[in-house]
Amino acid sequence: MSEIDMAVIKPEMMKSYIWLQTSDGSIQQVEQEIAMFCPLICQEIITKGMGSSKNSAISLPQQVTPSTLSLILDYCRFHQVPGRSNKERKSHDEKFVRMGTNRLCELVSAADSLQLRPLVDLISRALARKIEGRTPEEIREIFHLPDDLTEEEKLEPLKNITDDPRIRLLNRLYAKKRKELKERERLKNVEIEEERVDERSVDDLLTFINGNDGDSKAVKTPKNKKKNRKKKDQQKNPSLKEDSGPEKKELNGHDTCDQSSDGNIIGETSNLTYEEDGTFSPKIDFDDGDMDDGIDPAIREKIDREVEDFARRINSDWAERMQDFLTSGRERTSTLSATNGNGYLRRHA
Amino acid sequence: MRREQVQPACLSNVEPDRISCLPGHVIDQILSHLPLREAVRTSVLSSKWRYKWATLPNLVFDNQCLSVASQDHSDIKNKLLRIIDHVLLLHAGAINKFKLSHRDLIGLTDIDRWALHLTRRSIKEFVLEIWKGQRYKIPSCLFACQSLVHLELFNCWLKPPSTFQGFRNLKSLDLQHVTLAQDVFENLISSCPLLERLTLMNFDGFTHLNIDAPNLQFFDIGGKFEDIRFENTFQLSVVSIGLYLNFEINQNRLNGGSSNLLKFFVHLPHVRRLEVQSYFLKYLAIGAVPLKLPRPCVDLSYLSIRMNFNDSKEISTALCLLRSSPNLQELEVLARPEEQNVLIHPYCGEDEYCSCPIMQLRHVRIDGVSGTKPELDFISFLLLYSPVLERMTVKPIASGVTELMKELLRFRRASGRAEIIYQESL
Secondary structure, eight states: OOHHHHHHGGGGGGEEEEEOOOSSOOEEEEEEHTTTHHHHHHHHHHHHOOOOSSSSSSSOTTTTOOHHHHHHHHHHHHTTTTOOOOOOHHHHHHHOOOHHHHHHHHHHHHHHHHHEEEEEEEEHHHHHHTTOOOHHHHHHHHHHHOOOOOHHHOOOOOSSOOOOOHHHHHHHHHHHHHHHHHHHHHHHOOOOHHHHHHHHHHHHHHHHSSSOOHHHHHHHHHHHHHHHHHHHHHHHHHHHHHHHHHHHHHHTTOOOOHHHHHHHEEEEEHHHHOOOOOOOOOOOOTTTTTEEEOOHHHHHHHHHHHHHHHHHHHHHHHHHHHHEEEOOOOOHHHTTSTTTTHHHHHHOO | OOOOOOOOOTTTTTTOGGGGGSHHHHHHHHHTTHHHHHHHGGGGGGGGTTTTTGGGGGEETTTTTTOOOOOOOOHHHHHHHHHHHHHHHHSSSSEEEEEEOTTOOOOTTTHHHHHHHHHHHTTOOEHHHHEEOEEEEHHHHHOTTTOOOOEEEEEEEEOOOTTOOOOOOOEEEEEEEOOOOOOHHHHHHHHHHHOOOOEEEEEEEEEEEEEOOTOEEEEEEEEOSSSEEESSSSSEEEEEEEEOOOOOHHHHHHHHHHOHHHHHTTTTTTTEEEEETHHHHHHHSSHHHHHHHSSSOOOOOEEEEEETTOOOOHHHHHHHHHTTTOOOOEEEEEEOOOOTOOOOSSOOOGGGGGGGGOOOOEEEEEEEEOOOOOHHHHHHHHHHHOOOEEEEEEEEESSHHHHHHHHHHSSSSTTOOOOOOOOOOO
């Protein structure tokens, strides 16, 4: 039975229309039963009595443009018919989401603002399918995402969510490291000769690190000492923690010398990383190496070297201080093993 | 690669990045359709995406977390441990669901630590599957978690502390391969007032099931028990019970005494779907089986029973059920092959089939028959008294049972539309 027939034969069954206003201000008429499929529109009609005339048109959220509205209405028009089989609905939905990612994002935003959950779910799944199993570059290309993370950020997703002072210190260290790297980059770009100079200095570092066995031993010993230190720390931990709050705040205030903040970091990193080998590795190891997918292997090597270098510098600083500590005074050990550990911290203040 | 400068607006070849501006809950929904590993990996996409994963409401740690299958179990264990620690630490916001189910996961004490952390994050759904090793003792902190709505445990040992007050908000409980004491079980069920779904499979430590749950709607158990009693379960609509124990019946209880069937149905007035599996029909057949239940099961529309056709008491029980279910539409009868020479109740032939009601059956399925007289009588009875039957599928236990086929062809059918499909077992 066509609409015309119905209108003639049973006027009381004539379809009623609702007026909707989209984000660009234009107003259109839509069959009520289709529009009512959207919970937001339904609510507006029932609780506020809007939409019955052009003057009282329901003004839709700003995410709903005329084109997205027509797509949404197509979706509603198909699904509000009760007699369709699950197979039919599924096949319609599969065809429905075949569009560009930008359109899908627009559409999901509009559907969400209208509280049309089935459509939001459908598009979310479609978008998830576009992300799943792809490399970061592919995903960036599909969704036009800017590649604006530095290599360090890609390696170290640590965030100061809980405003933990230890993390704040770490972040400051990272920022410093990033600045240094930036400096190096800038110098590279400014002068080409400088580029070569830089490379050489990195090579120097490389040979210094990997060169003689003596050197590698030098690298190792601080770590061993750190291990022993860590055991002591862990014994003291329960007691340290009680006073750790106010003490650390004190330290943050003090940012007097770099060494002090570095030194305290060491004590704290042992708590953070839970690892015996002493290297910084706060990244999440879902298959080590997978997170580096987007980086050039040569650059990745360079970054690895720099991070190692950084860690080694920290460890070596600490090792020096350890030497100082061990040689300067045995009497200090008694204050160290005291329950509040104030002795240790005062030394750095 | 250095940090890129922000693109000036005049460069028109830059396509807009629409996905990063979607509202948080929509991004959560998109990421929740990805395995956890892929969702966390989005943190390297761009600066806006660094922490979008951290508000994921559902955390599922399963075999997909570690793609590399290593031979070294301690290596896998350590990796998994680190991953879960890191994810839980970096996660922000409420955690709705936590699922831990890795095939190499042997009960770690770290689970206690994670459980404590999760109870502080108002967790609603907790799923723990210990695939290997002995039963894992559930930490007491989990018993104090009042935000739980769904609890699912596999291969665990439940021993709540004496301060356990029940789970006020628990609606769904799924326990499989669990150990708990009798009083613990009863206390658990009765102290969860909102419980709607209960699944219990392969349990030990208790043998008497007293189910006191006023809001229970779905009940699915399979295990070894001695008796089952419902109390105050008037909302139960889907029931599936499997008794995996072929018990010896005390001869005194055989024909005299109260009927288990009657006792069973007293508290199930609104049952819609009923599955009687394994030896449960034998249990129901104990006692004096009535011809018909005092109160018909008007809502019962699906019935599946596993029956021993050589035991006439079981057939009587099945017939009693059929007589008491005026609106039954789907029936499935699975034959339980038992030693044929052990005839507890010799089959009385057509005497069983007195007072047969007209049934509303539309679809019938008979499985595992071999063409014996009791089976044929039963099938013939069904065909004669089901005027609206649309399809009957018969699957014999062995192929080439031509006698059965011949008989099926011969039977009179009350329904002109009935299709009889003989499914050859391959």
